[in-house]
Amino acid sequence: MRLTTKGRYAVTAMLDLAIHSEIKPVTLTEIATRQTISLSYLEQLFSRLRRADMVVGVRGPGGGYKLGRAAIEINVSDIILAVDEQVDLTNCEQKGTCQEGEVCLTHDLWMGLSDVVRNYLDGITLADILENEVVKTVVARQSGSQVVKFKGSTIGMAIK
Amino acid sequence: MRLTTKGRYAVTAMLDLAIHSEIKPVTLTEIATRQTISLSYLEQLFSRLRRADMVVGVRGPGGGYKLGRAAIEINVSDIILAVDEQVDLTNCEQKGTCQEGEVCLTHDLWMGLSDVVRNYLDGITLADILENEVVKTVVARQSGSQVVKFKGSTIGMAIK
């Protein structure tokens, strides 16, 4: 399957955006710092996310990115597709030409698996993930460490 | 995820074995021809499958490989694990150390997906696949072309 760091980074970045972009746009630099992702790589990913209308770029000072639509309207499957990772486990792009132009022995097996994965990812929105208890803890941690990092050794208050 | 041609080849080869090894052991050369897989690559895969007791090697003339246990007792998940493809979509081998030693925002999401995939593959045995109608057609086709290839232009009778 095509599901690697690229897709994981994309989903993580979109989540970061969902969390922090309510007040003002979020810069890629912030996301890069908070999520430990290379800035240049994020640029590449967001170029695709923008073309897929998943995010909106705001230029100039105070700019950054915002979600293209509400968090509840964005599912994980969309994000992964946008950065060009196909959720397809077959070797023939579902065409049935896996063995010298004909269907191979395991074609249906991989088709079935692709469906299972797609259904799972289709059913989960950014909003769903944010409700998760573990995620809330992580958000708190990242907010805290952000304050420490940028402002020195003050005790950080978690940013909502 | 780690699911590429390697895992697909392994499952395909095991299926070929399930179909043809009832009467006598099947040589890798036969599988290579029928399934269009490189012989040397098959050797590598079978080295792992043998160590995992999925197959039994029989040396000498008339030798080849047989299934290590009944087709109904071998599931797809086992095969893929045997050739060293982990069914794990996280970036931390499920350890929760995805972001600088701590849990990342999307950890639970990928854990969940890994479970979904594993459950699907766990629930399917070689015997299940062989019952599939499409597979029966493919088997008939491959039996036919095998006869043509090895014996000239006779009309091949499908081997059960």
Added chain:
DNA sequence: AGATTAACCTAGTAAAATAGTCAACTATTA
């Protein structure tokens, strides 16, 4: 016994994909 067959094993390699980097450019706004 010797030839043959086929598993078994080790090492290496070419191509592809992944995961980035770098540098130049454009639009916006203070």
Added chain:
DNA sequence: TAATAGTTGACTATTTTACTAGGTTAATCT
């Protein structure tokens, strides 16, 4: 107009995959 931040394309290092080449070992047949 200077600073900010997005936008784009080309380029590179690393890793994995898929495959090749060459051999050794064990069983069988003549």
